[in-house]
Amino acid sequence: MAGKKINMAGNQTTGSSVQNVRAVTRALVVLNSFAGKDLQTLAEVSSVTGLDKGTTRRLLLTLMQSNYIAQDPLTHHYRLGRAIRDLASNVGDTQDLRAIAQPALVELASEFSVTTFLSIFKEGAAVCLDRVHDMRGLEVHWWQVGGTLPLNCGGAPKLLLAYQPDEEIERLISQPMEKLSEKSITSKKELRKRLALIREQGWECAIDDVALGLTALAVPVFDNENHPVCAISIAGLTPQLIKNGKPVHLKRLQEVAKRIRSQLGYHQP
Template identity: 30%
Template sequence: MPAKGSNSVTKAFDMLELLGDHAEGISAARAAELTGHPFSTAYRLLGGLVESGYADYDPATKAYTLGMEVFRLGQKVAHRRGFAGSSKDLLQALTTSTGESSILSVRRGNAALTVITVDGPQFRTTTDPGDESPLHTSSLGQALLAHDPNRDRTIDELELEPRTPHSITDPGQLRTRLEQIRETGWAGQSEENDVGMNALAVPVFDLDGRLLAALALAAPVFRRPLDELIEFVPQLKETATAIAARMPR
């Protein structure tokens, strides 16, 4: 991860992003290597993040990780956008009625950022709030990408790297899939993003028709094939409409 900017604020944000990519922790030396900063600069930036609560330092392992202040800010953003505070109960109701895990994601650059998850009664989801999934492999990402007015240009920018042997890696095939999603109103994928998992997603539009997010149900393939998940499309769409109605305008 090369350094993206020269000023101290940009360097600090770059360091935060690096910590986010290394949940297990990273040393100052490794951080310097990956960012291209001198060791003294990396050490100073990490020290400042620790002092402000945006990073934690473990003296035993000499590793830096994201701090709770990042989580606090993330929760504030989610609450401000109406996701965490006013939508969690809707996902909980969806999971209760379907028996499957529900996930709400928003677009962040060329990825789908997980905002809320509610685990099903028999397993936990393969994503957590703050995680990102590729637009071309996840049902959430495909639902978001299908309604991107600049999707052709976005597809050209995507690397289309496979996450599993079932992932779409051909631009033409992806364009065909996105057209199907726009026609049907839902995106379904079977083991394209995670081996052993099916998922079904629908877009969440605000009252003015603008794309806000995507809502998905996820289930292990051994328990519920994609055809059975598709039966939940009406419930997914109903929940998506309810989420949109609660969003601040």
């Protein structure tokens, strides 16, 4: 026997084993009525949703209690509330970003026998989204997927920090800095100088500042406003990555970053 579902009007229809909860369905209809609109009156929401005003008002008041809807105190018009914004901030494109970037991470790891990383700046931290290791090289364990690193250490963390607004940088470097190795930068003055250099050259090469003998090279992937969407980085033994004091794989890493930028739908500068 076919299952039953309840439509928005409360009628039972056949053809699905899923049962819709009418109150939830109506609440979603109310929320969806604000698409493309800043403010609505009670009458406008009622008209768009097809619900009577009494039902519409009860739904709006219920949604207001959970901050999904807010009401202007002067006009009494309704708008989407803070909870919607908070939820939206967590709906990222990280899955698409990982899917697009992973072939490049695998390619780089295999080509240079290193560990490759994809990372983003989120809520004041550098977060690792993905990590790929080539079995022929040394596996770098110090940044787990989903984990963070101190912003004053490593290639990608410093790179991502360098492109944040000045006030955010000052807020973050005003906090105590961790010292992961004797080469870690813990001076605010020195870190500011390093961040300025990163912005000037467009990449970061971190030698020994997470662990002695290891180097990380990081480049940004920019959006159309030249804000970093993410960082692509490689890490391995210093002799693998540095020759005559210079990073040997920088051009290749920059090529990959440009390719990912195009694949994400951003135009090239």
